[in-house]
Amino acid sequence: MAKDKKAVVAIAKEPTVQESVTKVFDLLGGVTNMIKRGETVILKPNAGHAEGPDTAVCTSPETLRAVIREVKKAQPSRIIVAESAAIGCDTMECFEVSGQADVAREEGVELYDIKAEKDLVNVAVRGYKSNIKRCKIPRLLLEADHIINLPIMKAHASMVFSCALKNIKGTVQDQVHSQMHQQNLTMAMMDVWWAVRPDINIVDAINVASGYSPHTPTPLEVGIIMGSYDPVALDLIACDVVGIDTNQVDYFRAADEAGLGTTNRDKIEVVGEQVKDVYRKMWIPYLGNMADRWPEYDIRCEGACSSCQALLALNMETLKALGIYEENSDKTIVVGPRNTIPDKPKDKIILHGNCTKRFADKGMWIPGCPPGETGLYLTVKTGQVVDGEIPGCIENIIRPSMEADHPKWRAYVEQKAKEFYENPENQ
Structure with a gap:
């Protein structure tokens, strides 16, 4: 990008999803100027969990359909919908449950499970910032003419929120997924971006997943489609749309350090709808004053990401x-x-994350950067360290406990969401 050229972020709020998708592409130069006849196009939606369209956890099937139909205008030879679901999740099941598989069949495009691919290229991540020095990426993704990143915006337990940058984490297989959590997930995510590098990003923000997403989401209608060539600028403006304080999200500091895009709003041009006209406050319970939020406990979180x-x-x-x-x-x-x-006593002290490892002999240490999403409460509940890397822990402790605890947790979250959205101060 030239020094004086601004990153363009397009926002559309039209009567239909198809019209909004078309407008975003047009605001960014038009689909036929991006894609040429006979080229191969990969669409990378979010289908990381086996959740239905009503949850807003996965990219909406109608948004996927709209993008497919827009891309067809350029007459590519192949359109491929590709995903690598979250660790422990089956990609093809996620495609089916999310409704994306039906759309792919109806539109005559291919579905591609990245986890099942054997033809991988061990790509060097030059200038890597994390433990991801090399990254195994499917040859198909590297040789495709275009990759269109197609995330849904949502709150996310291990990243505060998920949008364009995080969605590309779903281009690697479980082994690399696990490796990314072992040192620094945020920076590892940026390193994977350097290896995969989509050429455009289209965000599904028709219904976003607020609350304790991705496992216990509270859908919120925002009603827009967003797009940009710059994933960092896009995520920044997406946060502005739903009222997320980006100064509290380490995500952007890492993106700035990695040089993936602009975090300077003065160097971003918003076209189409303006933020103030589509603003909708989103419930993000992952942010706040952590030291004082649970006064009954001795919470020590100096320097926590x-x-x-x-x-x-x-x-x-x-x-x-x-x-x-x-x-x-x-x-x-x-x-x-x-x-x-x-x-x-050691059993009264819980150490959360790799940056507390130096105190491991003084308490119950849960490894990871960050650790597994339920490791802390399950360690408190069971009185033993709960870490998904321990053999049998996922099958014997984590999944059974989450399933048994979910009804109470779901009811609690729904009540908290009701209180938030009924409070006039949050409108």
């Missing part, structure tokens, strides 16, 4: 929902590297 703070919020509120919050308030919970450790 936004990802671990988001997980702290999710897990502390889960304890409340299950009715086991008060009985465990003798615990000290340490998140972040700049904390002191009290003189307490």
Whole structure:
């Protein structure tokens, strides 16, 4: 991008999803100027979890359909809908449950499970910032003429929110997914971007997933489609649309350091609808004053990143929902590297994340950067370290506990969402 050229972010709010998608493409130069006849186009929606369209966890099938129909105008030879679902999830099942598989069949395009691919290229991530020095990427993605990134915007437990940048995490297989969590997920995500590098990003913000998404979302109608060639500028403006304070999200500092796009609003031009005209406050319970939010506990979170703070919020509120919050308030919970450790029995101190590893001999240490989304509350609940990397832990502890606890948690979240959206101050 030239020094004086601004990153363009397009926003459309038309009577139909198809009209909004078409307008965004037109505002960005038109689909036939981006894609030429006979080319291969990969569409990368979010289909990371087996959740239906009404949850707003996965890219809406109607948004996917609209993008497919828009791309068809350029007469490509192949349109391929590609995804690698979250660890432990079956990609093809996620395509089916999300409604995306039906759309692909109806529109005559291909579905592609990245997890099942054997033809992988071990790509060097030059100038890598995390532990991802090399990244195994399907040859099909590297050789395609175009990759269109097609995320849905949502709150996210391990990243505060998920949009254009995070969606490309779904281009790697489970082994790399797991590796990304071992050191620094945020920066590893940026490194994968350098390896895959989509050429345009179209955001589904018709219905966004607020609340404790992705596992317990509260859908909110925003009614817009957004797009940009710059994923960082796009995510920044998407946050502005729903009232997320980007200064509280480490995501953007990492993106700035990685040089993936602009975080300077003075260098961003919003075209089409303006932010003030489509603004809709979204409930993001992953942000707030963590040190004082649960006064019954000794919470120590100096230097904690936004990802671990988001997980702290999710897990502390889960304890409340299950009715086991008060009985465990003798615990000290340490998140972040700049904390002191009290003189307490080891089973009364929970250390959350890789940056607390130096204190591992003083408490129950949960590894990960960030750790698994439910590791903290399950460690409190069971009295033992719950980490998905421990053999058998996912099958024997994590999944059964989450399934048993979900009804109480769902009811709790729905009540909190009702209180938030009925409060006039949040309108």
